[in-house]
Amino acid sequence: MKLVWFRNDLRLADNPALRHACAGDEPVAALFIISPTQWQQHKMAPIRQRFMFAQVNELGRELAALGIPLHLLRVETFAEVPAALADLCRELGVTQLYANQAIEIDELRRDHTVTAALAEQAVSCHWFNGCCVLPPGRVLTGSGEMFKVFTPFSRAWLKALDEDGFVIHRAPTPRGEPLPWQPLAERAWVDEALGELTPDPRWPVGEAEALRRLNIFLERAVVDYGEQRDFPAIAGTSVLSPYLAAGIISPRQCVAALQQRLGYRPQSKAQPGFVWLNELIWREFYRHLLLLIPTLSMNRPFKPETAALPWSWDPDAFAAWCEGRTGYPIVDAAMRCLNTTGWMHNRLRMIVASFLTKDLHIHWRLGEDYFMSRLIDGDLAANNGGWQWAAGTGADAAPYFRVFNPTTQGQRFDPQGEFIRTWVTELADIPAAYVHQPHDWLRLKRRQDYPAPMVDHAIARVRAIEMFRSLEK
Ligand SMILES: Cc1cc2nc3c(=O)[nH]c(=O)nc-3n(C[C@H](O)[C@H](O)[C@H](O)COP(=O)(O)OP(=O)(O)OC[C@H]3O[C@@H](n4cnc5c(N)ncnc54)[C@H](O)[C@@H]3O)c2cc1C
Known part of the structure; x- marks a missing residue:
């Protein structure tokens, strides 16, 4: 049995961990871990938690329709994750774990401990880049260091993307009979400590919703983005950030859709669409920084x-x-x-x-x-x-x-x-x-x-x- 551990990548499409786990005929199960005390320590906003729960519900329903059961584990903090995961792997007969890499220090430490704990029971872990277009750490200076400012990073990022290219992973096809799915709100472990579970109507979830927003933005606003993006009374930006942060849509899907809309990948400010691509590169820049300078996760200044x-x-x-x-x-x-x-x-x-x-x-x-x-x-x-x-x-x-x-x-x-x-x-x-x-x-x-x-x-x-x-x- 293979197990896919979903975290900030709550999607079926372009999900490298899910895609690789679904290669071959071995049965696949999925997992999401709820850790409310840890989330509180990380100051997670209640609205973000509601958004995430709503998307997990959606994901669980869609995975069940493909014959992949989504298991939910509840622990309080990351410290309990390795043991809980080890138990689940034993119970399900899991031999391989698949997940997309995290970049934050607490999450990295957790994943390190998980790898070691699972190795003890001969479960191997496979980690992928699901959060960025180019893997964090890929874009470095000639002397192998992190760029200290954005503009040269952006140039090097574009060059690296030309060299590496990228693929979009398709959502998996059905792997068995559809399974039943019990909505989250009806689960025995739901209690007041989890807070409000019902979705906020302002922020509908779902991969189709994220794609719809992306396409509307690309149709109506991307070409004028450079002129309009600074005016809050104008709908001049994509408002995709909640969907990117929860991983309901991937940055690669955004770049691929941009290229398709324009017929080219913009390379400089003179080309329409570049300014928006550059914002996605800002996102990659900060992810590189966080991974390569772990003190940033510990309240320390960059300078x-x-x-x-x-x-x-x-x-x-x-x-x-x-x-x-x-x-x-x-x-x-x-x-x-x-x-x-x-x-x-x-x-x-x-x-x-x-x-x-x-x-x-x-x-x-x-x-x-x-x-x-x-x-x-x-x-x-x-x-x-x-x-x-x-x-x-x-x-x-x-x-x-x-x-x-x-x-x-x-x-x-x-x-x-x-x-x-x-x-x-x-x-x-x-x-x-x-x-x-x-x-x-x-x-x-x-x-x-x-x-x-x-x-x-x-x-x-x-x-x-x-x-x-x-x-x-
Ligand atoms: C003080 C401060 C705090 C911020 N906190 C967050 C945060 O917690 N989460 C977050 O996603 N963004 C944050 N940003 C970046 C940016 O403000 C938002 O990503 C953006 O407003 C989201 O709107 P949009 O989806 O319409 O972006 P668009 O303009 O459509 O851009 C597309 C995507 O690119 C990414 N992006 C755009 N600008 C930036 C940027 N400057 N830095 C990093 N990524 C960017 C986002 O994922 C965004 O969805 C912060 C910026 C500042 C100045």
């Missing part, structure tokens, strides 16, 4: 010298940021959108992360954790990469004195204030001319329902720069 920065941990200021009460409309709109939907536009992620770290001088780790605890697409590599980029501690060519101005960012990327009015309801009736600096207008109207700016940006900016400059002394 070691920035560990000495005197960050603030002010709980009141942090709470105002979390709840969208900073008095800066674009920041507040973005945070309220995150708190309600579990998702935030990339431009807004950059603005709010810059505001927390450079205007409030609060440690990026608090922001990183808060994002993780709220995002439906929470992903350690991209989240840590994004936070460290914004905080000035990360892999970024820009100097530390790049500090976003939250007012001019709002004016530039939400010029009419459409996005702000949707989320900051106190400002729903404000004229566009005042929406980014509403306080004069609110005073005239004798309204006090929206907070005053909690900091003066000009002063906060200078302090942020001084904070970094002090490191040079």
Whole structure:
């Protein structure tokens, strides 16, 4: 018997571990491991957990239809996984385990221990690259090191892809009679500790849904992506991040569909579609970084010298940021959108992360954790990469004195204030001319329902720069 262990790769199509396990006639079973305490320690957002459960349900139903039973194991932490897996392998007569590699440190350690524990009972483990187009670690400098900045990485990545090419694995064909599938919500091990299991109607699951979104984006928006991707009131990006993070769709499927839509693989900024491909390459960059620099998974900055920065941990200021009460409309709109939907536009992620770290001088780790605890697409590599980029501690060519101005960012990327009015309801009736600096207008109207700016940006900016400059002394 072969066992396929599903993790962040909850799909049938283009799943290398599943595909390789299904080669030959030997019976195949599948497994998903629920570890609620570990997930809590990793700050997994409840909305992400619901999304994942809904997809596991879907996957279990589809696997059952192919004659592959999906087993569910519940343990509290990763530490219990090796023993639980060893027991299951004994019970089912498993001789080979198939899985797609993880890149995060706790997951890597878990997988290491699993390999050793299963070897003791002659079960061999086979690991594949299912999370990236090119395997993390494939794209290195001429001297075999990780790139420290993105642009040369992107160039080297494109060259490596030309050299290696890639295949898309088809979903397996039926392996036996269809099996019954009992929905997750009816299982004996379901209890309150698992939280809400019903799916959020805002975020339908399923591989067909992910492909539908991809195709709509490629049809309607990819060609103008370079011009439209920064405007949160426009549907200019794919909103595929929850599906990529849970592995409902693979990055290879995205690249293949992009190539098919354009008739070529874009290689430079001059070509339509390149800017979107480059975002997928950012995703690969951060995954390379996380694998090759394990300290990133341990709360350490990419630039070691920035560990000495005197960050603030002010709980009141942090709470105002979390709840969208900073008095800066674009920041507040973005945070309220995150708190309600579990998702935030990339431009807004950059603005709010810059505001927390450079205007409030609060440690990026608090922001990183808060994002993780709220995002439906929470992903350690991209989240840590994004936070460290914004905080000035990360892999970024820009100097530390790049500090976003939250007012001019709002004016530039939400010029009419459409996005702000949707989320900051106190400002729903404000004229566009005042929406980014509403306080004069609110005073005239004798309204006090929206907070005053909690900091003066000009002063906060200078302090942020001084904070970094002090490191040079
Ligand atoms: C502070 C901060 C935190 C972030 N946290 C996360 C996170 O937890 N999970 C996450 O998936 N992304 C994160 N990002 C990256 C980015 O904001 C989201 O991937 C993007 O907004 C998702 O929207 P989309 O699917 O419409 O992306 P599109 O613009 O359509 O891009 C396609 C895909 O490329 C990937 N991608 C795009 N931009 C980036 C990027 N800058 N870095 C890495 N991958 C990227 C995503 O998988 C995305 O779905 C973060 C960015 C910042 C600045």
